[in-house]
Amino acid sequence: MAQQDKKGIVKPYGDAMGDGAVQLSFTLPGVSGEIAEEAARRLAGKMGIDDPYVSSCDDIGSEMTFIVLYGKVRHSVDIGQIKGFDRGDEKIPNMKVIDHMIEEKLGRVITAVGACIESDAHTVGIDAIMNMKGYSGDYGLERYKNIRAINMGAQVSAEEVVREAIREKAEVILVSQVVTQKEVHVRNLTRLVDLLEAEHVRDGVILVVGGPRITRELAKELGFDAGFGRGTLPSHVAWFILNRLLEKEGRA
Amino acid sequence: MAQQDKKGIVKPYGDAMGDGAVQLSFTLPGVSGEIAEEAARRLAGKMGIDDPYVSSCDDIGSEMTFIVLYGKVRHSVDIGQIKGFDRGDEKIPNMKVIDHMIEEKLGRVITAVGACIESDAHTVGIDAIMNMKGYSGDYGLERYKNIRAINMGAQVSAEEVVREAIREKAEVILVSQVVTQKEVHVRNLTRLVDLLEAEHVRDGVILVVGGPRITRELAKELGFDAGFGRGTLPSHVAWFILNRLLEKEGRA
Amino acid sequence: MESKLGLDKTVIDECRGFAEKITGDLMGFIQSHTTDSVERAVTRLMGLDGTDRIGTPYPNVLVDAVKRSRGLGQGIAAASADLIAYTGGALADAVKAIADKKLKLSDVPALDWDKRVEIVRPLAEAGLAEIKSRADERNSLRAAYPMSGPPLFYVIVATGNIYEDAAQAVSAVANGADCIAVIRSTAQSLLDYVPYGATTEGFGGTYATQENFKIMRRALDEAIQREGRYVNLVNYASGLCMPEIAAAAAFERLDMLLNDSMYGIIFRNINTYRTFVDQYFSRMINAKADIIINTGEDNYLTTADAVEKAHTVIASDFINESFAQRSGLPPRLMGLGHAFEIDPSIEGGFLMELAQAQMIREIFPEAPIKYMPPTKHVTGNVFQTHLVDMMFNVCSVMTDQSIHLLGMLTEAIHTPFVGDRYLSLSGARYAKNTMRGIGDEISFKPDGFIQRRAREVLGKAHEMLAEIVDISLVESLARGMFADIHRDPKGGKGIDGVVKKDDDYYNPFLEA
Amino acid sequence: MESKLGLDKTVIDECRGFAEKITGDLMGFIQSHTTDSVERAVTRLMGLDGTDRIGTPYPNVLVDAVKRSRGLGQGIAAASADLIAYTGGALADAVKAIADKKLKLSDVPALDWDKRVEIVRPLAEAGLAEIKSRADERNSLRAAYPMSGPPLFYVIVATGNIYEDAAQAVSAVANGADCIAVIRSTAQSLLDYVPYGATTEGFGGTYATQENFKIMRRALDEAIQREGRYVNLVNYASGLCMPEIAAAAAFERLDMLLNDSMYGIIFRNINTYRTFVDQYFSRMINAKADIIINTGEDNYLTTADAVEKAHTVIASDFINESFAQRSGLPPRLMGLGHAFEIDPSIEGGFLMELAQAQMIREIFPEAPIKYMPPTKHVTGNVFQTHLVDMMFNVCSVMTDQSIHLLGMLTEAIHTPFVGDRYLSLSGARYAKNTMRGIGDEISFKPDGFIQRRAREVLGKAHEMLAEIVDISLVESLARGMFADIHRDPKGGKGIDGVVKKDDDYYNPFLEA
Numbered sequence A, B: 001m002a003q004q005d006k007k008g009i010v011k012p013y014g015d016a017m018g019d020g021a022v023q024l025s026f027t028l029p030g031v032s033g034e035i036a037e038e039a040a041r042r043l044a045g046k047m048g049i050d051d052p053y054v055s056s057c058d059d060i061g062s063e064m065t066f067i068v069l070y071g072k073v074r075h076s077v078d079i080g081q082i083k084g085f086d087r088g089d090e091k092i093p094n095m096k097v098i099d100h101m102i103e104e105k106l107g108r109v110i111t112a113v114g115a116c117i118e119s120d121a122h123t124v125g126i127d128a129i130m131n132m133k134g135y136s137g138d139y140g141l142e143r144y145k146n147i148r149a150i151n152m153g154a155q156v157s158a159e160e161v162v163r164e165a166i167r168e169k170a171e172v173i174l175v176s177q178v179v180t181q182k183e184v185h186v187r188n189l190t191r192l193v194d195l196l197e198a199e200h201v202r203d204g205v206i207l208v209v210g211g212p213r214i215t216r217e218l219a220k221e222l223g224f225d226a227g228f229g230r231g232t233l234p235s236h237v238a239w240f241i242l243n244r245l246l247e248k249e250g251r252a
Numbered sequence C, D: 001m002e003s004k005l006g007l008d009k010t011v012i013d014e015c016r017g018f019a020e021k022i023t024g025d026l027m028g029f030i031q032s033h034t035t036d037s038v039e040r041a042v043t044r045l046m047g048l049d050g051t052d053r054i055g056t057p058y059p060n061v062l063v064d065a066v067k068r069s070r071g072l073g074q075g076i077a078a079a080s081a082d083l084i085a086y087t088g089g090a091l092a093d094a095v096k097a098i099a100d101k102k103l104k105l106s107d108v109p110a111l112d113w114d115k116r117v118e119i120v121r122p123l124a125e126a127g128l129a130e131i132k133s134r135a136d137e138r139n140s141l142r143a144a145y146p147m148s149g150p151p152l153f154y155v156i157v158a159t160g161n162i163y164e165d166a167a168q169a170v171s172a173v174a175n176g177a178d179c180i181a182v183i184r185s186t187a188q189s190l191l192d193y194v195p196y197g198a199t200t201e202g203f204g205g206t207y208a209t210q211e212n213f214k215i216m217r218r219a220l221d222e223a224i225q226r227e228g229r230y231v232n233l234v235n236y237a238s239g240l241c242m243p244e245i246a247a248a249a250a251f252e253r254l255d256m257l258l259n260d261s262m263y264g265i266i267f268r269n270i271n272t273y274r275t276f277v278d279q280y281f282s283r284m285i286n287a288k289a290d291i292i293i294n295t296g297e298d299n300y301l302t303t304a305d306a307v308e309k310a311h312t313v314i315a316s317d318f319i320n321e322s323f324a325q326r327s328g329l330p331p332r333l334m335g336l337g338h339a340f341e342i343d344p345s346i347e348g349g350f351l352m353e354l355a356q357a358q359m360i361r362e363i364f365p366e367a368p369i370k371y372m373p374p375t376k377h378v379t380g381n382v383f384q385t386h387l388v389d390m391m392f393n394v395c396s397v398m399t400d401q402s403i404h405l406l407g408m409l410t411e412a413i414h415t416p417f418v419g420d421r422y423l424s425l426s427g428a429r430y431a432k433n434t435m436r437g438i439g440d441e442i443s444f445k446p447d448g449f450i451q452r453r454a455r456e457v458l459g460k461a462h463e464m465l466a467e468i469v470d471i472s473l474v475e476s477l478a479r480g481m482f483a484d485i486h487r488d489p490k491g492g493k494g495i496d497g498v499v500k501k502d503d504d505y506y507n508p509f510l511e512a
């Protein structure tokens, strides 16, 4: 019967509950034909996939083989053990409410400096969060009466961001990173944290990073206060800022 | 540099040799949103995938979530250890040559009985092997002068196949199985072997199975002499039959 | 709708005329014969249901018993009347007594015709009233929850377990499905009975049982309310029990049934005559229940070449149309089939598909034609198969198809997983929405490749039908003119179940 | 080719007239100024290459030194002549001496004009001869190994490692690619020099260096022989070093270059004037090298709305066309860009795309227009993105595009993996083959949605161009009329590199 395990153990599902059905694709270099097929099956075996079925095995030139594979994964996950994730029950208030709460509870205008840093030229994401217009019908930070949002745009060096934050007495720094190949974002973000620490201002600001491949874990790991990924709305960010500031002042 | 590891260790490849890049998709029942995303990442972790990135996480109704995930698998496969697979260097001769060799070396006409057994109604595969016309430009067994090919069609019970093979003094039995859901093919094929053994004729025939999800390992496991999968050509089968018969007679 | 293909109307009319002759030639046989399954369907329509202790359905118990003792020539209704009169109780009780060997049919005296009619007619009327009330129910639901515009998205569920099927169907509905077809277990079409009760163990599909129909109908009715859109339930009145499944479907408000006049012959090796008799009666039931039939022409191009044998699809559509009409089905219930089966590697293949799909649309303007996805030439490279399915979506929208069975990226691998269906529905919705109105916007070059292809295919269908008029449909099947498969009219499964009617044969459902 | 859209030819002609005025207004500035990069390109064209011990390219060493000592107003050719005369050796040796601080420019006396010409002209002629021989080579290869018919399949490689790029490119060629574009590292366009040598460490792309060009050219030339089909090599003459990359590309027989008159301004915040001067000279080099330019209009719809701002693409195409013409590029080298960026969830979006793609095809009939894939609205659901890319393939074939940059199913995730490219090429080949000839077969309804959309977009482009004639192109950029991005003509990177020419400015490549 198509029902989740009552104990909170989840496992991929194809057409029989518990079947562990997964689809996999990858390219194997340096092999072809039957050997590639068998290599793919063995690889799947190591991944804990039973009955691996190579549904296609295409020679793609340069001595490489593209594999599509189906099989049944043995592993499962206990979702009872997953803590600290949004269970979808926290309803985030809209701009009006948040703006009002900033005034009420915090009683001051928050300055936030934002930029897409280093060689990254992708403005669309940071603009979606900061510009008036906002994103998906959710207004951007510039439109909040109680947030002074300074959008520095893209290709801004970490040094410039730090300088501007200090100059403007920013309480919040918002950085965007979209290009992630060879972990260039990790390098850029680490540098920013180092600079802030060198200037002894790290503790004085809320440091937020966003981008399509940013996760909250990565952000924490790199020393940020928060990380926002795909589909973030400006109100999510404003809500986080407000709460974190209140928390900092021991008023959360 | 895009070159295979010299020691024969292969690993999936995306854009940097050795990166282990794989794509995965599956459906998780009973979870949604961030929890589903995290569950997917943890599952990937158990499969030996580093840096799992959930690139999409879609609610598909009935409390299920469809996940697409990219990541870097830690495992690799030593192809030096893969034995007994076609390395693509064996060139299979064409019908004319095989037919001539049967006459020369075996000196008799081989009778082969073929069918798609039990409830399976898929004739196209067995026809591709047996009918005159053949498959992909490779002539079918009926066209071989030295093979008497009896195609019983589809939906033939295992009993009927055994009966016909005995009646026609067949040296070869060819069975096809296309429907595999809930392992119905395994059930059907096992029954056929049992019947042949019960009739004490198993050793007198070469027993071959084919179908899109048949692998040689499965065939061996079930007690068949050979198994042929996707894209098999009639000449592959004829070549195998000839060689196996010669081998049986100690003349290979 | 103006013709985009410049098809010759007189050729089309002649095709229809040929088809009428072809089916007409068989009506003598059809009307003078009945089958085990027709008779079992009659018992079901009179309200008989349930099984004996070892699981044999009562309709089988009764029909087999009658067949053994006095034969089926008079019809099961006659025997039922006799039984009811003799036992004085409900038919089911009498059958139970037979099953329990407490009652011997040879002890039951035969009533005269009028008496039999008097006893059976109320039962038949109750059955028909029940069916009518189901059809009315459908109409009011469709008024309250209108269906999507064409093409209707049709997906299959085939887990083998009716409860999994239901959960997966509900997911599909949430993602835009308009029709849910529960594929039957591989073995079922050759069973000479309809399994009973809820089932969880099928292979490549789920057993069609009346209880399973009910379970799925309930799940879909809830989904209809939630989504605000009517969703059609589909099953198979095909195989050795066509008429019985039609009866069960009528009671459970199924909306569509796979129901072809020749599929069983060609693809399941069921006896030719058995099939012709069964299809006739099953379609009569469908007509009463207002159920759309889906014919099976798509299958032809899985065994025959889709480029060279495209005309066999059209020819068969004309034949299915004519048979359907003879059973009383109006065009709005004729879901004539055709398929997108041209090898994707053929240059210009899509243009041929456009021509053929458009042609069928124009030849059967009132029919809810059913367009079937690519299956044979797709591969286990699911990404590529997904694209072939997308081209099918494109063709469907461009040519305004009515029912669109969605292709699945895993077609070459397994019956659809729940995630496969989601992906497929997303793609089809995308095509329908982004291309909305394209059919109206484009026209085809006069005498261009597309128009010429359509003309050629229609011409060949015309020729083929003319030939069948000469040699008979039975002979054409023997010669392998459909799907390249040859069927001896004296062979095939279920031939024993064909029975000549006596002069006093009685079947209350042939009257109404 | 007859117009399928019924576009008004006088509107098109007026747009061309406006564009000519718009670019004409800038020619005064362009011709009276040079830039660091133009001058560095001149040194490269005269044969200067290599780097000093800390890796600074000789062209930079020389230009910077001249700039510091006597300024660039006379042009680098003039200074080079002086140096050569003074040292009596090769230019490279003189530059090495400067780098090694063994030579001070202030010690080098200035020659008179005629003497300078006498010294420099042979070097320039040698450079131009080299470029010409590369173009001839291309012509003979294309004669021996003809290119595929349109659309040409264009894919990017972007591993960051030139050797991986080469292996992946060769795989792509085996799967049908006709153009291989090596995407540059994210940081490169803002570097005010061209990196040197083979590189294996880029981010989101591989550094454009002359050595990398050579490595890739060699790999492709081998593939060309193997596949029997000419394959084009593409890179980026964009960013702060447009003219220099054009020079390197000319020497290494690249076939296409991303080269836009405004992209650097809008998307990389490079100074407006710097870009206008650079693009002019870089395109002159492209003209001499017979290199097709690819303009960047596709980018506009990643920041602006694709439905509302479709006309900005056309307007920009007219401007890019006019600028290209002023640099001496014939239409056959104008790979004007446009994109398939309409949100897939918009009803009828595909019809708009059809209209726009067809319109560009008709307005620039001789240009090898470059059609760009969906990027912004695709998601990490790679199966769905693959379908959006397929609709793009369909539109491309239906409207007969020339260069077709393939969409990748992983667009929203990472720069393409080798397997992604394979899937993408398979899909595009399928569309091209199965739909072959469709453009010829279909026509659009007179005054239907498609025709009206085309007319509307062209009308708005006409309006926009008229407004720019009034306010100037520089002001239109300041007002954010392209891509919704505002650029202050006094800001932006590289402004320091713009230099007013002296009266005795000398550049041998402006003469030829």
Ligand code: B12
Pocket: A119, A120, A121, A122, A123, A124, A125, A126, A128, A129, A135, A174, A175, A176, A177, A178, A179, A180, A181, A208, A209, A210, A211, A212, A213, A228, A229, A230, A231, A232, A233, A237, D183, D184, D185, D186, D187, D204, D205, D267, D299, D302, D303, D375, D376, D377, D378, D379, D410, D411, D412, D413, D414, D415, D416
């Ligand atoms: C638009 C675009 C561009 C435009 C950028 C225009 C501009 N002014 O922004 C142009 C055409 C210029 C461009 C160029 C390049 N691009 Co680009 N581009 C894209 C594209 C198509 C869409 C990105 C986008 O706008 N998304 C929409 C926004 C709203 O989403 P978002 O960025 O994820 O933002 C949301 C969240 O992530 C979050 N968020 C983001 N930032 C922040 C910050 C904070 C503080 C918070 C709280 C939240 C937050 O909130 C936002 C709203 O929900 C993507 C592919 C794709 N479909 O994703 C590639 C992509 C990002 N580009 C890519 C690359 C490589 C480049 C180039 C480097 C290629 C090259 N070598 O030429 C160049 C150079 C650019 C550079 N130096 O950075 C790659 C990156 C690969 C990787 N993972 O490393 C991608 C993924 C394409 C690909 N598959 O190769 N690009």
Ligand code: B12
Pocket: B119, B120, B121, B122, B123, B124, B125, B126, B128, B129, B135, B174, B175, B176, B177, B178, B179, B180, B181, B208, B209, B210, B211, B212, B213, B228, B229, B230, B231, B232, B233, B237, C183, C184, C185, C186, C187, C204, C205, C267, C299, C302, C303, C375, C376, C377, C378, C379, C410, C411, C412, C413, C414, C415, C416
């Ligand atoms: C054609 C077809 C049909 C036709 C069959 C017509 C006929 N007379 O054969 C029709 C329409 C009747 C049909 C019906 C059904 N089908 Co069907 N069908 C297919 C389809 C589209 C193509 C199969 C095919 O012909 N392939 C071409 C041949 C040449 O390939 P092949 O069979 O793999 O054979 C090659 C090799 O495998 C090998 N080989 C095969 N047999 C043998 C034997 C020997 C001895 C040797 C040496 C080699 C060999 O050599 C051949 C040549 O290379 C597949 C989907 C697909 N694209 O694969 C579904 C598919 C096989 N069908 C399927 C199902 C479930 C059914 C039904 C049960 C559905 C239903 N419930 O209604 C029915 C009932 C049929 C039944 N009882 O068996 C499923 C099976 C799922 C599974 N893995 O369990 C598939 C995969 C579709 C799906 N995704 O759901 N089907």
Ligand SMILES: Cc1ncc(COP(=O)(O)O)c(C=O)c1O
Pocket: C184, C185, C186, C187, C188, C189, C236, C237, C238, C239, C258, C259, C260, C263, C268, C294, C295, C296, C297, C299
């Ligand atoms: C008309 C018809 N009936 C039945 C089926 C299914 O086969 P089965 O006989 O196994 O139910 C099909 C398959 O496509 C069909 O088209």
Ligand SMILES: Cc1ncc(COP(=O)(O)O)c(C=O)c1O
Pocket: D184, D185, D186, D187, D188, D189, D236, D237, D238, D239, D258, D259, D260, D263, D268, D294, D295, D296, D297, D299
């Ligand atoms: C004309 C042009 N130049 C350059 C680029 C690439 O950007 P970058 O400046 O990072 O090389 C693009 C991107 O699409 C482009 O269209």
